[in-house]
Amino acid sequence: DAGVIQSPRHEVTEMGQEVTLRCKPISGHDYLFWYRQTMMRGLELLIYFNNNVPIDDSGMPEDRFSAKMPNASFSTLKIQPSEPRDSAVYFCASSRDRAFAYTFGSGTRLTVV
Amino acid sequence: QKEVEQDPGPLSVPEGAIVSLNCTYSNSAFQYFMWYRQYSRKGPELLMYTYSSGNKEDGRFTAQVDKSSKYISLFIRDSQPSDSATYLCALCRAAGNKLTFGGGTRVLVKP
Numbered sequence: 396d397a398g399v400i401q402s403p404r405h406e407v408t409e410m411g412q413e414v415t416l417r418c419k420p421i422s423g424h425d426y427l428f429w430y431r432q433t434m435m436r437g438l439e440l441l442i443y444f445n446n447n448v449p450i451d452d453s454g455m456p457e458d459r460f461s462a463k464m465p466n467a468s469f470s471t472l473k474i475q476p477s478e479p480r481d482s483a484v485y486f487c488a489s490s491r492d493r494a495f496a497y498t499f500g501s502g503t504r505l506t507v508v
Numbered sequence: 509q510k511e512v513e514q515d516p517g518p519l520s521v522p523e524g525a526i527v528s529l530n531c532t533y534s535n536s537a538f539q540y541f542m543w544y545r546q547y548s549r550k551g552p553e554l555l556m557y558t559y560s561s562g563n564k565e566d567g568r569f570t571a572q573v574d575k576s577s578k579y580i581s582l583f584i585r586d587s588q589p590s591d592s593a594t595y596l597c598a599l600c601r602a603a604g605n606k607l608t609f610g611g612g613t614r615v616l617v618k619p
Contacts, residue, residue: 399551
């Protein structure tokens with residue numbers, strides 16, 4: 396099992412550009428979560444899916460953020476337009492139904508300059 | 509006020525010492541309690557989880573939950589330099605629901 400795979404590992408972009416983060420969850424996991432981690436705010440849940448359907452997007456900071464899960468093996472988090480305050484590490488995690496053992500990816504370190 | 513409070517540290521201890529970590533929470537709706545460990549530049553990984561008040565032991569790790577005081581703890585016995593990491597508590601209101609994380613405590617175990 397390759398675990399949760401995120402790409403890219405690092406992303407540096409200019410303010411105003413579109414950024415797309417990608418995630419491949421573990422096969423058989425039906426929950427997928429997008430978290431953002433910063434020194435100031437810690438780990439914050441942005442959105443989560445169950446069986447490819449968005450369940451709770453109340454953590455998405457603003458309309459500039461959007462997430463999709465077109466199938467069970469792929470999800471994207473898009474920021475358009477990006478701003479310097481979006482700089483953070485973005486984690487994707489997956490789990491089986493009613494399980495607390497979230498498996499996290501290694502994260503995407505986003506820097507917006 | 510945050511739902512889950514955790515001292516950010518850093519907590520520095522000599523090798524072999526007991527590491528004591530804790531979190532407090534404000535909402536009695538939290539029913540499931542977890543500890544995650546995060547190494548630098550890695551994602552968090554689950555260490556332990558528990559549901560009821562009391563102690564749960566796994567090797568050198570002991571998790572304690574006191575629901576009446578809304579207080580959870582993690583103890584690491586015979587700490588090793590490889591235990592140096594950030595430890596995050598995570599709470600859940602119901603099975604299958606989303607986790608709310610504490611801010612994490614950074615631990616340094618010095619040889």
